[in-house]
Each structure stands twice: as C-alpha cells, then as structure tokens.
Amino acid sequence: MESQPECRVEFDLKNVIREASRALALLDTDRLEELAFSCQALNRNPIPQDYAEQARIAREARRDLIVFERVLEVTRANIGVMRILQKSRKGRLEYHPGEG
Amino acid sequence: MGTISSAFDLISSGLDADQSALSIVANNVANANTPGYAREVPNWQENSPVEINGVSYGAGVTETGPTSVRDSVLDLRLAQQQQLASASSARLTALNSIQALFTPDSGSSSSAGGDIGTDITSFFESFSSLEANPADNAYRQQVLSSAKTLAGNVSNAAASLESQKAAIDQDAAGVISQINALTTEIAQLNQQIQSTSPDGEAGVLEDQRVQDISQLSQLIGINQITTENNGLSITTTSGQLLVSEDTNDALTSGITGGVTHLFLGGTDVTTQLASGGGELGGYLTARDQDISNALSALDQLANQISTSVNSQNNSGTDLDGLEGTGVNSAGVSGTGNSPLYIFTQPTQVAGSALAMSVVITDPNQIAAASFGGGTGDDSNTVAMANLANQPIVNGQTPSNYYAQFVSVLGSTVSEVQTENSAQNASVTQLQTQQNALSGVNLNDEASVMQQLETSYQAASQVFSLLNTIMTSALNLGVETAVS
Numbered sequence: 097m098e099s100q101p102e103c104r105v106e107f108d109l110k111n112v113i114r115e116a117s118r119a120l121a122l123l124d125t126d127r128l129e130e131l132a133f134s135c136q137a138l139n140r141n142p143i144p145q146d147y148a149e150q151a152r153i154a155r156e157a158r159r160d161l162i163v164f165e166r167v168l169e170v171t172r173a174n175i176g177v178m179r180i181l182q183k184s185r186k187g188r189l190e191y192h193p194g195e196g
Numbered sequence: 197m198g199t200i201s202s203a204f205d206l207i208s209s210g211l212d213a214d215q216s217a218l219s220i221v222a223n224n225v226a227n228a229n230t231p232g233y234a235r236e237v238p239n240w241q242e243n244s245p246v247e248i249n250g251v252s253y254g255a256g257v258t259e260t261g262p263t264s265v266r267d268s269v270l271d272l273r274l275a276q277q278q279q280l281a282s283a284s285s286a287r288l289t290a291l292n293s294i295q296a297l298f299t300p301d302s303g304s305s306s307s308a309g310g311d312i313g314t315d316i317t318s319f320f321e322s323f324s325s326l327e328a329n330p331a332d333n334a335y336r337q338q339v340l341s342s343a344k345t346l347a348g349n350v351s352n353a354a355a356s357l358e359s360q361k362a363a364i365d366q367d368a369a370g371v372i373s374q375i376n377a378l379t380t381e382i383a384q385l386n387q388q389i390q391s392t393s394p395d396g397e398a399g400v401l402e403d404q405r406v407q408d409i410s411q412l413s414q415l416i417g418i419n420q421i422t423t424e425n426n427g428l429s430i431t432t433t434s435g436q437l438l439v440s441e442d443t444n445d446a447l448t449s450g451i452t453g454g455v456t457h458l459f460l461g462g463t464d465v466t467t468q469l470a471s472g473g474g475e476l477g478g479y480l481t482a483r484d485q486d487i488s489n490a491l492s493a494l495d496q497l498a499n500q501i502s503t504s505v506n507s508q509n510n511s512g513t514d515l516d517g518l519e520g521t522g523v524n525s526a527g528v529s530g531t532g533n534s535p536l537y538i539f540t541q542p543t544q545v546a547g548s549a550l551a552m553s554v555v556i557t558d559p560n561q562i563a564a565a566s567f568g569g570g571t572g573d574d575s576n577t578v579a580m581a582n583l584a585n586q587p588i589v590n591g592q593t594p595s596n597y598y599a600q601f602v603s604v605l606g607s608t609v610s611e612v613q614t615e616n617s618a619q620n621a622s623v624t625q626l627q628t629q630q631n632a633l634s635g636v637n638l639n640d641e642a643s644v645m646q647q648l649e650t651s652y653q654a655a656s657q658v659f660s661l662l663n664t665i666m667t668s669a670l671n672l673g674v675e676t677a678v679s
Binding site (some may be wrong): 117120121122123159162163165166169170171173174177178180181184185 | 224267270273277365610614615617618619620621622624625626628629633
C-alpha cells in the first residue's frame, strides 16, 4: 500500500505582505481585514517550522515589508488630506443659522 | 401682486430652472468618459421676494449656472505625489539599465556588460599561473588575453553608460517640448479664464487647466500660486517662473562643458530641476547622479588597476631581456629607454574606463622577471599577482572595490523601487478619491434626473391648473386672486 505524501504547508509571508500593500493602495478595507484575520489565525496556530526556515521566509519578505511600511506612511499622509477634505465638505453641507 | 399672471411667472421660473438643471445632468452624462472632466452641479437661487404692504410674495427660482465639483487641496496633493512617482519611475528605468550592465540576469552567468568581477579575478590569477613557468608563451598569452577581456569589458561598460547619458538627453529634450507646449496652453487658458470668469466657476476651461497642470506635474516639479481674477502662476519647485498668468517662460537646453544643461529665462536650472521631481527630475538625477557615480567608480577602478599593473610591469625585465624605466622595491632603477606598460597609461582619472585598453601585442613584453633576473625569474610576476590582494583601488582590493560598487548600485535600485511602489500606491489612493469626488457617477446622475423630472412634472401640473383657472376667469370676465 502506497503511503500518502506528506502535506506540506508553507506560509507565503511575501505574498501576504504584497497583497496587503496592494489592498492598502486601493484602500480596500475588506481585503485588509481578511488579511489581518488570517494573520491573527496564523499567530494562534502557527505552522510548525524550524528556526532556519522561519528566518529564510522572513528574509525573503524583508523587501516587501519595507514597501508595505512606505505605503503605510504615504497612506497616513493621504488620509490626513482626505480628512481635511471631508471636514470642509461636511462644513459646506451643514446648516449654520445666523451666518452669511 | 398675487395674481394668476404672477403665479404663471413663478411656475415658469421653476420650469426654466428644472430644464437648466436637466441640461447640466445631461452634460455630466455626456462627459462621463471625458478625461479631466469634473462633474457639475446646478446652483439654485431664490429670486428676491417682493414685499407689498408688509406682505412678502415669493418670486420663484433661478438656476444660476453649474459649479464643477473639485477640491483644490486634493488636486494639489495628487499633483505633488504624481511629481514624485514620475521622478522615481524615470530614475528607476535608467537605474535598471545601469544595473543590467553589472549584474548577471537570472539564469545567466554574465551581465550585458560582461562580468567585470570575474575578469578582475581571472586577470590576476593568470599571473599566478605564469609564476611557475615565466618563460612559457602559452601562459603569457593567457595573461594578455585576460588583460584584453578585462580592459574590453570595462571600456564597453563605460561606453554603454555614455550611450545611456546621450539617450537620457534625448528623452529629456522630448519632455522639454511637452513642458513648453503645456505652459503655453496654460497661459492661454489663464487669459481666457481671467477674461470670462474672473470671479467664479470657469467650467470647461478650468477642467482643461486642471488637466494640463496634472500632466505638467508628471513632467516637472511645480508649485501653483493662485493670482487675482481666477488666474494662476506656476513655478518650478525651486521657484523659477514657468507661467505668470497669461505669459510663459520656455525651457531651453544647451551644451555646457560637453553636457546638456537646461535654462529658464537665461538661468541654468539643471541642478534645481534634478531635485525638483517629475519625469525630467528623474532623468536628470539618473544622468547626473546615478550614471555619473557609476562612471566615476569604473574610472577609479580602471585608473588604479592600469596604473598599478603598469608600474609593476615597468619595474621588471621582459622575456627579450629589456628592462623597464621604473624603480623596483629595492630602489633599483631600470635601464630601459621606454616604459614597459600592459595597459594604456592613464593621465587622469576621468575617462580612464573608456580609454582602458591593452597596449602590448607581444606576450614577451610581460616583464615577469625582476631587474637583472633571467628568463626563469618570476619575482616580478609574483608581485603582479599579489596586487590582487593589495588595497590599490581607493584603499580596497580591486575585487572588493568592484563588489562594493555593485552592491551599492543594487541597494540604490532597491531603495528607488520601494519609493516608486509607495508613490504609485499614493497616486492610486488620491486618484480614487478624486474620481469619487469629481468623476461622473451615472447612478447618481440617474437619481438626480429622476428628481428633476418629478419636479418638472409637478411644475407642469401647476401650470396646467393655472391655465384652467385662467380660462375660467376669462370666461367669467372677473379677475381671480391667487394667494
């Protein structure tokens, strides 16, 4: 009888981070939330890997993490601009008795 | 005043206003796919009521014209981010071409410009091989051949970098033409806007101006200054005037010291434009910083290798028994009449890489022996092989210097790639926001149209009712008051 091949699960950290950068660029909050839940689940039940394997995965994802960090920074700055915009639009829509 | 006639006037104003608003919606729908079009909304204004004997009578409504929905803060932020993204994209394209010269493609052992790192190792190793058989012609040929490969690849890489500089100058010339065309158009639009809409909404003209500014900010780093009567002045990020209301200054190019420089109003603005952003900024940074750094590193490498190897060869005796003109480590001077050089002897660092070549054709001219040494002496060969491990290039061994140069180049490419990804993400976010604010949403327009249609129908009903009353009144011959 043939033995079943061992099912090997590899956590594709690099692509998870790339997907997060893409979702952040598109301000796709649903996708970001899904990814956050996935990461939380992985933290609760980590895939068994030896230290060297984890280090390799982390090394490979390093550059994507730097990109994600920069996307996060520009998003923060853009959200600042969007807040100003939202505030000014809200101000225009509100009724201010006694003005004008 | 409260007559059927005035009621007709009131409802007519409502019908006219609805019709005008419907035209605005129709225009929005028609321009849903027009690039740069900002959706318009109608402006409703109550007509001043008439007061008679303390009683105020409404006078209907007027639609005073459309207003384009846009936000200058958002437009400005988008323009700034586009400048950065365009600059890093242009720089990245140039950097990738530079890197291709020095880094082997995946799956390949050599890069577009050969493999200079391996060439350096092979060249010095060929002296190690010659040590054991200093008179052997085959080993001498090997030294000559590896020297030619090294010099050829260094010189080709320098020539490729010079070609890239020339290509960038051509691209920059194309960008300058586009910039001048856009600034001319913006100046004309300023004039039209100032004369037709000095106080308010300029509609299509404003759309065109915003679109031109958006295109301009992708080409060059700019600042916008709003002037009176809805005018606009545009400067480069370092403050040189490009557009002053209805006039524009053209960017020109000229050759200074063999390099293309850019001028604005007679002033050389090359350095300022390089750090200012936009496609032009990216090109200039790549040309004046990245390519220049790579060329200067190659020049340094070629200069130091050529000088050190020539000096050592000139301190020995060749296979024909001719001595060089140098002084050896023991302080003994050679008796030769002319120097024994392997490479072209550089006179200055700049241009050393491009000029690097092998000047000897006869392998016998390799000075393997020391002064006074016989054909079997290998002491000068040993000294030449040892140069590989000595800090002869800016305090580093030739191989380490080259490896560090390639590593720094790789880091620069990686940094610019990261910045470019982040800036493109930022532009995407802001464009999405701008589309949500200024873009035409057909569902929203359908909804507004439905409202206006209902309003128009209601006004028609009132009109019809008034008509019936008027007919009755005329038949009776008695004026009927409407309050």
